[in-house]
Amino acid sequence: MKPAPFEYIAPTTVEEALGHLAEYGYDAKILAGGQSLIPMMNFRLAQPSVLVDLNKLAELSFIRSEKDGELRIGAMTRHFQVERDDLVAEHAPLIHEAMPKIATPQIRSRGTFGGSIAHADPAAELTTICVALDGRFRCQSARGERWVPAQDFFLGMFTSVLEPDEMLVEIAIPPMAPRTGWALEEAARRAHDFALVGVGAVVTLDAKDCCERARLVFFSVGDGPVEAVKATEMLIGKEVSPDLIRAAAEAVTDELDPSADIHASVQYRLHLARVLARRALEKAFARAAAPGTQAA
Amino acid sequence: MSEAMDITVTVNGEVFQKTIEPRLLLSDFIRHELNLSGTHVGCEHGVCGACTILFDGMPVRSCLMFAVQADGHEIRTVEDLGTMENLHPLQEAFQEAHALQCGFCTSGFLMSILPVLEGTTDLSEEDLKRAMEGNLCRCTGYQHIRDAVQLAAEKMSSGSES
Structure with missing residues (x-):
């Protein structure tokens, strides 16, 4: 249980870090919080020959809001900082609510917001939430930069669109529309275990109390965040009722293809998905309808 | 590759200067280089919490950090609590x-x-x-x-x- 030898580089500017990534390419691995990478190195599942440690990049640790209310989080902002931040609680209550569910306090002391996303673990809360909230990711390389919508970022298990010379530097979460509700539901064997199934819901009501928008994004049921598009289409334009929510929740089964493992069969995961989807939608619609929860 | 590096770390108020390999885990540094064996190593992949220390005041798993990352930082271990005669x-x-x-x-x-x-x-x-x-x-x-x-x-x- 000891990591294989590697060359250690700790740049102090983003530019310097990008230069190292350009030079070493596939041989290099980025070290952010290290709470997923270091276990993999301890097991020698990962044996990078060069480790580029971003922990000295203070410029990537920030939380701020833009003039239009968009929330911006620097990739190296640590989980505990996001968890305790008032701006996050106000602008992105779904993220605020999710933070205590991510691993343990000791992991959140060290783990980073951007690291969790770039790691692209299919069991991660933050990847799913960023998709549900229509987040965008700023990816930088020595060649330039690009913004990638969260829903286009994840390609598969532990795989994202990031090129070997590229790194995630910033996350943008758009302001929530008025009358928007949210919920995160997950089932795990013990608190802080990876979820067997989890789901994030974000819904918006129109002036007539009909569903204007709905996103239902699952984690731990596939290779990455999995959105139930058809199930939520059933809700659009309709007046929300318990029966309608139940019908939509039942329908998620058709869009999910989870695998079985030692902890849960396919049938059990699908059962959990239906139950959690119903709970998440109920909670999200109740929040959207509650007066005063949403400043315009 | 993997050249030894010099680090300076403050542990329980005392400043230590050591030359270490980058792959040395902070937990092993504390136990083997500083001989502070109060920090225990259980699972060594971040699950059990036995190796928890305070890093700049925050509780972290010392098996999920490299000692080289502690350069210039402050650590507290269980040895910083009480003594046998005067427990915390x-x-x-x-x-x-x-x-x-x-x-x-x-x-x-x-x-x-x-x-x-x-x-x-x-x-x-x-x-x-x-x-x-x-x-x-x-x-x-x-x-x-x-x-x-x-x-x-x-x-x-x-x-x-x-």
């Missing part, structure tokens, strides 16, 4: 409430709970559980540890008033 109130509470049997997990629990109690001793039931949620104990069933945290909170709050 948190250690006293663990003894009095029978919060350990084999004791392997104990230093991790202490270092996880310490910053919580140093922040506030007014803990709800939920706070008590949250304070210990990142550590595994295979002996006690946790109830006695929970009781010890509560007892420690009482000791530390009366201590700060007097």
Whole structure:
């Protein structure tokens, strides 16, 4: 249980870090919080020959809001900082609510917001939430930069669109529309275990109390965040009722293809998905309808 | 590759200068280079919490950091609490409430709970559980540890008033 030898580089500017990534390419691995990478190195599942440690990049640790209310989080902002931040609680209550569910306090002391996303673990809360909230990711390389919508970022298990010379530097979460509700539901064997199934819901009501928008994004049921598009289409334009929510929740089964493992069969995961989807939608619609929860 | 690097780390108030390999885990650095064996290594992949230390005041898993990352930083380990003759109130509470049997997990629990109690001793039931949620104990069933945290909170709050 000891990591294989590697060359250690700790740049102090983003530019310097990008230069190292350009030079070493596939041989290099980025070290952010290290709470997923270091276990993999301890097991020698990962044996990078060069480790580029971003922990000295203070410029990537920030939380701020833009003039239009968009929330911006620097990739190296640590989980505990996001968890305790008032701006996050106000602008992105779904993220605020999710933070205590991510691993343990000791992991959140060290783990980073951007690291969790770039790691692209299919069991991660933050990847799913960023998709549900229509987040965008700023990816930088020595060649330039690009913004990638969260829903286009994840390609598969532990795989994202990031090129070997590229790194995630910033996350943008758009302001929530008025009358928007949210919920995160997950089932795990013990608190802080990876979820067997989890789901994030974000819904918006129109002036007539009909569903204007709905996103239902699952984690731990596939290779990455999995959105139930058809199930939520059933809700659009309709007046929300318990029966309608139940019908939509039942329908998620058709869009999910989870695998079985030692902890849960396919049938059990699908059962959990239906139950959690119903709970998440109920909670999200109740929040959207509650007066005063949403400043315009 | 993997050239040795010089680091300077403050541990329990004492400054150490060492030359180490970058792949050396912080947990192994503390135990083998500094001979501070109070920090225990259980799972070595971030699950059990036995190796918890305070890194710049925050509880972290020392098996999930490299020692080289501690260069210029401040660490507290369980050795920074009380002595055998003069236990820290948190250690006293663990003894009095029978919060350990084999004791392997104990230093991790202490270092996880310490910053919580140093922040506030007014803990709800939920706070008590949250304070210990990142550590595994295979002996006690946790109830006695929970009781010890509560007892420690009482000791530390009366201590700060007097």
